[in-house]
Amino acid sequence: MLSVNVGVPRANPAKKLAMTGIDKRPVDHPVQVRRPGPKTTGLHSGLVGDPIGDIKSHGGDDQAVYAYAREDYDWWEKQLDRQLAGGAFGENLTTLGIDVNGAMIGEVWRVGEELELQPTFGRIPCATFQARMAEPKWLKRFTKENRTGAYLRIVTPGFVQTGDPITVVHRPDKSVSIAEAFQVYMLEPARLARLLDAEALPDGMRAEVERRIS
Template sequence: MTSGIVLSLNVGRSEPNPAKDTDATGIGKRPVDHAVTVRRPGPKTTGLHSGVVGDFIGDTKHHGGDDQAVYAYAVEDYAWWAAELGRDLTPGLFGENLTTEGLDLYNAVLGEQWQVGDGVLLQTTFGRIPCSTFQHRMAEPRWIKRFAATNRTGAYLRILQEGEIRPGDRIEVVDRPAHGLTLAEAFDIYMHAPENLPRLLVAEALPPSLRDDIEKRLAKSSA
């Protein structure tokens, strides 16, 4: 199995959101230098929203909840984007809670489990679908389409075991499902290759809401 570290631990506060009808956004994550508690937030719209205590989520219809409790992005993918965009990109810019180093998130398997620090256990659930808030934050032409086209989506995570995460904590991949479906492949199928949607249903870790959506799309296409 592979391992990495929490290069930066990032928490967002409430800020005005000019890109959506929601009044505020927490996409502006900032690094912290202390331990942060992570716990299951519950349902997306009615729960505690973020899995990271103290982290704010404004658009609770599309973000947060148990299946998007924590968001991770790799510094290696930041480096790829920095070269592509010709600008410096700092941890937290993409709105991630964990900026990782040493983990290949592009080839992470959907449903793999990460042990973070002494006791926290996280599980990858899907990649991040870009939105207008992200577009506004980046101020790059056609950012939503460009981000989606690369499949460098980072990883949404559910919390299997609660606890504390600290900057510098070691991340160990302790379990990897045998189906081998990567986050990048799953995202590409969902966004760009509907003929391969049945492939996604092999992943038990797929969020129930996403599974329902896929099954509805498949039923509609076969009708």
């Protein structure tokens, strides 16, 4: 783990909301990670002390933690000709050496000694992300390149800190990778039924897919 990042509340004119927590900054101490509960009525972020402004779109048990790979940041730095520090995309965990986009929905990561996390889906970009990056047509570009990072739900609560190792301790027999699921959902609607192969697909998304293909 390269860094653990917690949000600093900022005004959010992009969505006419009072606050956004997308401005994530590295912290140098262990952070408690627990299940936040339902998206709009729970504790919102899985990390204690991490604010979320748009509680209709972000947070909740299926988006409790957001991870992004340093390797993908390095790729984007070359494309954008600018430096991108950990937390620049609003992720809680900046990883190194684990295939975040290739992770299978429903596999289990052990982080440090006790925390266990499960990838659920890729990050769908929003207006707040566009405003933060200030890059032309950023949302379309981010979607097309499919280097989304992964949202994770919490299997076993615990603490996380910079330097913690991340190990894949379980892979489902049948699933879909974060990258393939995002590609299908965003760009290949004719293949939506493929997402149903992921048993750990978030319930809300499963219901949406079943409705769209019925």
